Amino acid sequence: xxxxxxxxxxxxxxxxxxxxxxxxxxxxxxxxxxxxxxxxxxxxxxxxxxxxxxxxxxxxxxxxxxxxxxxxxxxxxxxxxxxxx
Amino acid sequence: xxxxxxxxxxxxxxxxxxxxxxxxxxxxxxxxxxxxxxxxxxxxxxxxxxxxxxxxxxxxxxxxxxxxxxxxxxxxxxxxxxxxxxxxxxxxxxxxxxxxxxxxxxxxxxxxxxxxxxxxxxxxxxxxxxxxxxxxxxxxxxxxxxxxxxxxxxxxxxxxxxxxxxxxxxxxxxxxxxxxxxxxxxxxxxxxxxxxxxxxxxxxxxxxxxxxxxxxxxxxxxxxxxxxxxxxxxxxxxxxxxxxxxxxxxxxxxxxxxxxxxxxxxxxxxxxxxxxxxxxxxxxxxxxxxxxxxxxxxxxxxxxxxxxxxxxxxxxxxxxxxxxxxxxxxxxxxxxxxxxxxxxxxxxxxxxxxxxxxxxxxxxxxxxxxxxxxxxxxxxxxxxxxxxxxxxxxxxxxxxxxxxxxxxxxxxxxxxxxxxxxxxxxxxxxxxxxxxxxxxxxxxxxxxxxxxxxxxxxxxxxxxxxxxxxxxxxxxxxxxxxxxxxxxxxxxxxxxxxxxxxxxxxxxxxxxxxxxxxxxxxxxxxxxxxxxxxxxxxxxxxxxxxxxxxxxxxxxxxxxx
Numbered sequence: 001x002x003x004x005x006x007x008x009x010x011x012x013x014x015x016x017x018x019x020x021x022x023x024x025x026x027x028x029x030x031x032x033x034x035x036x037x038x039x040x041x042x043x044x045x046x047x048x049x050x051x052x053x054x055x056x057x058x059x060x061x062x063x064x065x066x067x068x069x070x071x072x073x074x075x076x077x078x079x080x081x082x083x084x085x
Numbered sequence: 086x087x088x089x090x091x092x093x094x095x096x097x098x099x100x101x102x103x104x105x106x107x108x109x110x111x112x113x114x115x116x117x118x119x120x121x122x123x124x125x126x127x128x129x130x131x132x133x134x135x136x137x138x139x140x141x142x143x144x145x146x147x148x149x150x151x152x153x154x155x156x157x158x159x160x161x162x163x164x165x166x167x168x169x170x171x172x173x174x175x176x177x178x179x180x181x182x183x184x185x186x187x188x189x190x191x192x193x194x195x196x197x198x199x200x201x202x203x204x205x206x207x208x209x210x211x212x213x214x215x216x217x218x219x220x221x222x223x224x225x226x227x228x229x230x231x232x233x234x235x236x237x238x239x240x241x242x243x244x245x246x247x248x249x250x251x252x253x254x255x256x257x258x259x260x261x262x263x264x265x266x267x268x269x270x271x272x273x274x275x276x277x278x279x280x281x282x283x284x285x286x287x288x289x290x291x292x293x294x295x296x297x298x299x300x301x302x303x304x305x306x307x308x309x310x311x312x313x314x315x316x317x318x319x320x321x322x323x324x325x326x327x328x329x330x331x332x333x334x335x336x337x338x339x340x341x342x343x344x345x346x347x348x349x350x351x352x353x354x355x356x357x358x359x360x361x362x363x364x365x366x367x368x369x370x371x372x373x374x375x376x377x378x379x380x381x382x383x384x385x386x387x388x389x390x391x392x393x394x395x396x397x398x399x400x401x402x403x404x405x406x407x408x409x410x411x412x413x414x415x416x417x418x419x420x421x422x423x424x425x426x427x428x429x430x431x432x433x434x435x436x437x438x439x440x441x442x443x444x445x446x447x448x449x450x451x452x453x454x455x456x457x458x459x460x461x462x463x464x465x466x467x468x469x470x471x472x473x474x475x476x477x478x479x480x481x482x483x484x485x486x487x488x489x490x491x492x493x494x495x496x497x498x499x500x501x502x503x504x505x506x507x508x509x510x511x512x513x514x515x516x517x518x519x520x521x522x523x524x525x526x527x528x529x530x531x532x533x534x535x536x537x538x539x540x541x542x543x544x545x546x547x548x549x550x551x552x553x554x555x556x557x558x559x560x561x562x563x564x565x566x567x568x569x570x571x572x573x574x575x576x577x578x579x580x581x582x583x584x585x586x587x588x589x590x591x592x593x594x595x596x597x598x599x600x601x602x603x604x605x606x607x608x609x610x611x612x613x614x615x616x617x618x619x620x621x622x623x624x625x626x627x628x629x630x631x632x633x634x635x636x637x638x639x640x641x642x643x644x645x646x
């Protein structure tokens with residue numbers, strides 16, 4: 001039954017494909033960091049010379065922005081008919 | 086014909102008259118030919134003033150060529166052409182005519198040689214764009230267009246104060262580089278920034294643009310904010326305040342887009358975000374930064390129009406615009422999905438797309454000027470763009486859950502318009518030299534170095550990881566987010582209504598009192614002399630005239646004080 005439902009799905013959204021996409025994604029992430037050995041990234045200010053700077057900085061700031069938006073959302077979010085009432 | 090140049094704005098402005106009086110294939114022909122003619126004329130304008138004529142003691146220069154004007158006018162007319170193709174068989178004629186008038190006015194600003202001409206086209210743009218929003222024909226669009234017009238007419242007044250002050254103060258109406266050293270110039274920059282979507286009035290943009298039709302919003306995304314970028318680039322390059330204003334816009338756009346549920350409002354917030362990058366670049370003010378801002382305006386118009394065409398196609402085919410109602414559309418709308426993804430990659434500055442070769446110049450200029458904090462913030466914001474627009478838009482519209490909707494791709498003209506802009510997004514990214522040759526200053530910038538590529542791939546792919554890790558925190562909800570427009574739409578509106586209520590209560594009270602007095606007088610008159618009553622009837626009018634005369638007198642006195 002479950003397998004049937006899986007087969008009816010578009011191949012791109014089957015559980016198996018999604019698992020493969022995650023594995024491929026992690027491999028790609030590792031590759032971009034390892035590529036730094038081949039093409040050293042030249043920093044301008046010191047901190048951006050640290051290893052994998054763009055990787056950890058990009059990830060860290062994005063998580064911070066997601067959490068920041070979530071927290072602001074508690075104050076700012078209203079039902080979408082708020083102004084029509 | 087004015088002098089020896091034809092104003093490039095002319096064909097687009099003429100479209101306002103021509104499109105409504107033609108129909109069928111003739112109208113379609115004009116819809117495509119007039120922007121093409123405008124694009125051709127853009128390249129016929131020589132550098133320097135085309136013609137000067139005196140007007141109330143000022144030199145008016147309606148057409149003046151420069152390489153910055155040509156760059157912006159090229160992308161404006163190209164946008165009108167491809168936008169016209171996108172809307173060819175579907176948009177209402179009033180909408181198309183308004184959009185072309187709006188585009189023509191933006192081109193008019195580009196070639197303006199003096200501040201009076203800038204102002205005239207600036208106001209025409211406000212009218213044209215209001216009509217574009219209004220042509221969507223929904224009650225929401227009508228209300229949004231009125232709020233939009235209010236902000237832009239206010240912005241026009243602020244700009245006019247600045248321009249009049251500039252002319253009175255310096256005797257010059259030259260549209261050229263200025264330093265921020267007089268109150269009049271602060272008014273001017275404020276007027277420009279209102280149109281750029283800068284704080285504190287930035288809410289007009291995400292409020293109004295998503296209410297346009299699927300076609301109107303494509304045009305809206307291109308002109309108002311980028312014309313503001315153009316005038317800031319010409320008048321106030323290197324004004325430090327623009328760095329802070331720009332950085333605010335960058336993060337405002339990201340945070341609000343992350344909270345948003347309406348797919349086209351996500352993209353509207355990201356216009357503020359992208360214009361923030363340009364404004365920051367203008368504030369940095371070096372040749373590299375200004376080249377970056379100009380190039381980014383050029384590439385941004387194309388990929389943002391592509392994104393809004395993709396979103397517009399979804400809206401046109403499904404009638405839905407909320408992420409909570411959408412999802413899984415890649416299965417039946419592959420062209421729309423792929424073109425949307427290409428636009429999303431370009432806005433995220435993915436290598437080999439147009440955003441990569443333009444935005445990186447702004448960050449590079451911050452590094453060259455040793456603006457460490459600005460550079461760090463721009464890097465974080467670049468990651469944030471991928472987060473809020475690059476992944477969020479395609480993910481929630483085309484993937485996420487299966488909404489069960491299976492609409493086909495849109496009609497051929499809408500698909501063709503998306504193909505053209507998708508091709509340009511990649512073409513400009515792979516072969517940037519053509520665009521670099523058009524920039525205001527000579528550029529020796531080389532975007533494709535191993536170091537830069539590794540940096541960008543790390544930044545973007547890890548921000549992608551953050552998106553999927555943080556996905557549970559970003560569940561779509563049926564909500565909107567409060568913005569500064571709340572002040573106008575709730576407390577100020579309530580205060581206004583209360584004043585109106587008070588005024589009408591007062592009027593009713595006065596009317597009652599007057600009626601009582603009149604009745605009393607009537608009885609008195611009847612009692613004393615019936616013949617004089619007609620003369621007395623005029624009394625209340627006489628009192629009103631007296632009050633008005635008193636107020637006018639007071640006004641005149643105050644005016645002279």
